[in-house]
Amino acid sequence: DAGVIQSPRHEVTEMGQEVTLRCKPISGHNSLFWYRQTMMRGLELLIYFNNNVPIDDSGMPEDRFSAKMPNASFSTLKIQPSEPRDSAVYFCASSPPGLRGYEQFFGPGTRLTVL
Amino acid sequence: EDQVTQSPEALRLQEGESSSLNCSYTVSGLRGLFWYRQDPGKGPEFLFTLYSAGEEKEKERLKATLTKKESFLHITAPKPEDSATYLCAVRTTTSGTYKYIFGTGTRLKVLA
Numbered sequence: 001d002a003g004v005i006q007s008p009r010h011e012v013t014e015m016g017q018e019v020t021l022r023c024k025p026i027s028g029h030n031s032l033f034w035y036r037q038t039m040m041r042g043l044e045l046l047i048y049f050n051n052n053v054p055i056d057d058s059g060m061p062e063d064r065f066s067a068k069m070p071n072a073s074f075s076t077l078k079i080q081p082s083e084p085r086d087s088a089v090y091f092c093a094s095s096p097p098g099l100r101g102y103e104q105f106f107g108p109g110t111r112l113t114v115l
Numbered sequence: 116e117d118q119v120t121q122s123p124e125a126l127r128l129q130e131g132e133s134s135s136l137n138c139s140y141t142v143s144g145l146r147g148l149f150w151y152r153q154d155p156g157k158g159p160e161f162l163f164t165l166y167s168a169g170e171e172k173e174k175e176r177l178k179a180t181l182t183k184k185e186s187f188l189h190i191t192a193p194k195p196e197d198s199a200t201y202l203c204a205v206r207t208t209t210s211g212t213y214k215y216i217f218g219t220g221t222r223l224k225v226l227a
Contacts, residue, residue: 004158033215042219043159043202056212091158102147102206106158 002026004107006092012113018080021110024073025094033093033104034067034077043091049075082114117142121203121218128225131192136221138203139185146213147206148186150179152199153220159202193225 005024013019025032033048047057049069057067064083069075079086089111093104118141128134140148147166151159163172165181172179176197178189188201204217 035217043204043217045215045217048213048215056214058214093158102149102164103161104149104159105161108156109158 004092004094004105006090006107006110008110009108010111010113012115013082014115015083016081017114018078019082019086019112019114021077021090021092021112023075023077023092023107025075025092026096026105027073028096029094029105030072030097031095031101032069032075033095034075035091035093035106037089037091037109038087046077079112082112084114087112087114117205117207117214117216119203119205119216119218121201121221123221124219125222126224128190128193128223130194130225130227133189133191133193135190136188136201136203136223137185138188138218140203140205141184142205142207142216144208145205146208148181149204149206150177150186150188151202151204153202154199162201190223193223195225195227198223198225 007022031050034046035043037043046059047067052069067077089109091106091109093106095101095104120139122137149164150162153159163179168183170181176191180187200220200222202220207214
């Protein structure tokens, strides 16, 4: 299996621009998570989906952030408009159904820099 | 407020020098404690999950233990390839919804 796939791997944009991060979970996994990692705050859960339905979005920092999961094999995290404080590494993770549902498989991350 | 604290922030060991990493937690309803390893420039990699006090899990030179207030990750006779950041996370439940909280990690450097 290819693992969790994220794109782009690096994104540099200017303040005010729209940014879209993409994630393809592992086939057969039914939960998907979006995290943000910074030196100051560590790894923070932004939102997670179960069977394509958003379950908890309490970690989404502001209305500028939105996430969608139109089908089981694709999710997006959008920031509009972007701000310099959004600079971070964004990870997507997925987990399988059943007894191993606690085990999250992380993608390689997208390093976002907002100038 | 649910909280996860890891210590120390950084640790340098000589190869073969055993030690322990600590993860203390304050949560309202624990539904699992997890350890991950993260290498530079990569996503975290799952190591262990623990559910109840007294539980232990082992994998090669790593052993994770759990009490009601903290978890330890014991590293026995570490090798340079064990150098990484080790993250602890808890899963809690509130009104039927799971929440996941990560600690800020311990950066481990093992010197040859």
